[in-house]
Each structure stands twice: as structure tokens, then as C-alpha cells.
Amino acid sequence: MGGVLIGFAIIGFVILVGWLLARFRIVSQEGRLVLNKTSFFAASPALLFTVLAESDVQLLFSSVLAVALLAFVAVALVYTVVARLWLTKDASRIALAAAASGYSNVNNIGLPVAIYVIGDASFVGPMLLLQLLVIAPVLLLTLDILTSGRASVTGILTQPLRNPMLIGSLLGALVAAFDIQLPDPVLAPLEILGGAAVPLMLLAFGISLGGERPLQPGTGRREVWLAVVLKNTVMPVAAFLLARFVFGMDDQLVYACTVMAALPSAQNMYQYALRYDRATVITRDIVLLTTVLALPVMLLIAWLLKPA
Numbered sequence: 001m002g003g004v005l006i007g008f009a010i011i012g013f014v015i016l017v018g019w020l021l022a023r024f025r026i027v028s029q030e031g032r033l034v035l036n037k038t039s040f041f042a043a044s045p046a047l048l049f050t051v052l053a054e055s056d057v058q059l060l061f062s063s064v065l066a067v068a069l070l071a072f073v074a075v076a077l078v079y080t081v082v083a084r085l086w087l088t089k090d091a092s093r094i095a096l097a098a099a100a101s102g103y104s105n106v107n108n109i110g111l112p113v114a115i116y117v118i119g120d121a122s123f124v125g126p127m128l129l130l131q132l133l134v135i136a137p138v139l140l141l142t143l144d145i146l147t148s149g150r151a152s153v154t155g156i157l158t159q160p161l162r163n164p165m166l167i168g169s170l171l172g173a174l175v176a177a178f179d180i181q182l183p184d185p186v187l188a189p190l191e192i193l194g195g196a197a198v199p200l201m202l203l204a205f206g207i208s209l210g211g212e213r214p215l216q217p218g219t220g221r222r223e224v225w226l227a228v229v230l231k232n233t234v235m236p237v238a239a240f241l242l243a244r245f246v247f248g249m250d251d252q253l254v255y256a257c258t259v260m261a262a263l264p265s266a267q268n269m270y271q272y273a274l275r276y277d278r279a280t281v282i283t284r285d286i287v288l289l290t291t292v293l294a295l296p297v298m299l300l301i302a303w304l305l306k307p308a
Helices: 002-023 031-053 058-059 062-084 093-099 107-117 121-148 155-163 163-175 184-194 197-209 221-246 251-261 267-274 282-307
Strands: none
Touching: 002 184, 002 197, 002 251, 002 282, 031 107, 031 163, 031 184, 031 197, 058 062, 062 121, 062 221, 062 251, 093 107, 093 121, 093 163, 093 197, 107 197, 107 251, 107 282, 121 163, 121 251, 121 267, 155 184, 197 267, 197 282, 221 251, 221 267, 221 282, 267 282
């Protein structure tokens, strides 16, 4: 269980620093926009390129990937239907919160969990590639269309060319697919720049917590709780059922798929919300609450399913 605790301690400390910066008025709420833009347009593309350049693209076609994709689709659809019928008519708000219901924090918490709880870091690969190359592009494309108020064939086809995170992801995947060995003078500056991406995102998230308390009246609390229940309970249950009864995986793979599905919602969701100025408070609260609740959920899964 040490890996889970280490992962949460790391992310919690950086968020706390951001909160303290806001609490003592060292950085204003407007200042978090600078951190977010720096991460979105510079640091995150560099990080995604370097991570995916060393990944195994063939993992995209594994059964582990299929479980992750189907579990995400299931919870996102449930959120969309329930929210649209009873909670809100705002399409951008629904899109972001639905994605937050299933988009997992693979980078910050997933890696130590895979190493120390599952015992194999390779389980991070399928989820990382799925989220970066499939889910994130679809979400960003949807937000582009919804926020611009129109959709055109040209806009849809050129959308990846206008998003630096997608460009970095695609280039990294191509490097991995063709087994291109990049020289150190090329990788070193990208690794340095990419190393700032996660801290910038977490600091911006922490600063946002200094502005107002989570779950304030009138901020979409029912939408937040719906997403939290789906992410922390429904998604790992769905992953377990798919892995065990649909794909017939062995105990170790069932355990791995269930644990990875129980990861909290990723800070990327807050970053995207901030970037498009939609549902920022809702996504912030979803990320915060799922992160707090993910630890006991994963500990329970480890106790129930971990192979002897």
C-alpha cells in the first residue's frame, strides 16, 4: 500500500503549496491562468511527447485497453444521460463533467500505483495512450465546437493542428511507432520543459482552492456528486465485470484493471475547463473529491482482489 500513499502524498503536497500561495496572497486567482497557459501551450506538449515516444504503441490493441475504454464510455454515457435529463442543459458543462467521471489521473498517481500496488508499470501504457490519443482529442474537439458555436469540416480536420497537447502526443506516438532513436540534445530540453507540466497543473489547481471552498451552494453540487460516485465506485465495478466476465482475464489482470479504473479524476480536466472557461468550479471539485476518496477505494480493492 506504500505506493498508493506515496502517490497521494506527492500530489497532495504540490496542491497544498498552490493553496498556500493563494492563501497568503502571493499569487492571485488570475495568476493561475498564467500557470495553466504555460502548461497547456509549452510544458504539457513536451511532457506528452517524451512519455509517448518511449511507449509501446502495440498496447493500444490489448484487452487491458478495451476494458479501460469500455468502462470510460459506460460512466460517461450514464453521466451524460442523467445530467441532461435532471441537472443541466449546458452541453459544455456536461461534456467536461462526463469526461471527468472517467478520465483517470494516470500520470501523477497511476504510475506509482502500477509499480507498487500492481507490480507492473506497463499497465499505465494502455490507459495513457487511450486518454491522450483518443479521449482527450475527442473532448477537446467537442469543446472547440461547443464554445465556437459552429462546426465545420475544415475546423474538425484541422483541430489537432491547433492544439499543442495533441501535436505533442501525435509526434511522440509516431516516434514510438517507427522506433526512432532521438539524440540526447533533442530529448534533454524537452524533458526539462516537460518536467514543469505536472507541477504547474497542480499548483494552478491548488491556487483555485484558495479562491473559494468546494461544494458551495449554486456551483453544481449535484453534478459534482454524480461524477464522484461514477468515478470512485461505478467505474472500478464496471472494469471488474468487463475484465472478469466479458474478457475472461486471469486474477492478476482483473486486479490490475480494477485498480487502474479506481484512479481519481485527472487534473487535466480542470486544465481543459480553465482553458475553455467552462465548468471550472465543477471540474475542480470533481478532481478534489475523487482524489480524496480514491485512496480508501483502492485500498479496499487491493484487500478484496489482490492475488496471493
